[in-house]
Amino acid sequence: MDVRRALVNCSRGEASRANLAPWVAAGDLPAGDVVGWRDPKAPERGYLVVTAEGRDPVGVALRAPSGGGVRGAAMCDLCRTTRGPGDVTLFAAARAGAAGRRGDTVGVYACSDLDCARATLARPSASLRPDPGRTPEERLAALAERAGAFVATVLATAP
Numbered sequence: 001m002d003v004r005r006a007l008v009n010c011s012r013g014e015a016s017r018a019n020l021a022p023w024v025a026a027g028d029l030p031a032g033d034v035v036g037w038r039d040p041k042a043p044e045r046g047y048l049v050v051t052a053e054g055r056d057p058v059g060v061a062l063r064a065p066s067g068g069g070v071r072g073a074a075m076c077d078l079c080r081t082t083r084g085p086g087d088v089t090l091f092a093a094a095r096a097g098a099a100g101r102r103g104d105t106v107g108v109y110a111c112s113d114l115d116c117a118r119a120t121l122a123r124p125s126a127s128l129r130p131d132p133g134r135t136p137e138e139r140l141a142a143l144a145e146r147a148g149a150f151v152a153t154v155l156a157t158a159p
């Protein structure tokens with residue numbers, strides 16, 4: 001399926017205008033169930049798509065602040081990697097439904113390139129903060145759980 005259809009927190013028109021990263025468009029998705037990318041034509045936009053076992057993908061559109069990434073070292077909420085200045089960004093996701101149309105957002109600190117899943121598999125354990133004893137598969141499972149929890153927050157009805 002077109003992953004744009006998975007986006008839950010924007011209008012159909014906005015979703016149809018989302019630009020896929022070349023590797024996403026090519027269907028070259030990484031192992032694991034979390035896919036993120038920055039919009040190649042709209043640098044302030046990003047997308048995070050989570051596929052739970054046996055379910056259709058669910059994705060959220062994210063917006064990055066115009067000022068860029070966090071100025072100091074910061075930890076990604078998704079892959080829990082601590083990275084240097086600019087490499088982590090505080091993204092905002094509009095809440096799904098009426099709350100989002102009113103302007104409610106949920107924030108998440110994430111790797112600026114949103115490439116956590118591929119990075120989690122590829123990066124040597126020494127550069128990953130607190131779980132040096134865990135395998136890439138275990139880290140990827142934990143990443144999928146945290147990303148799923150974030151998407152669930154975006155979908156939750158605002159109080």
Ligand SMILES: [Zn+2]
Nearest residue numbers: 076079111116
């Ligand atoms: Zn990350």
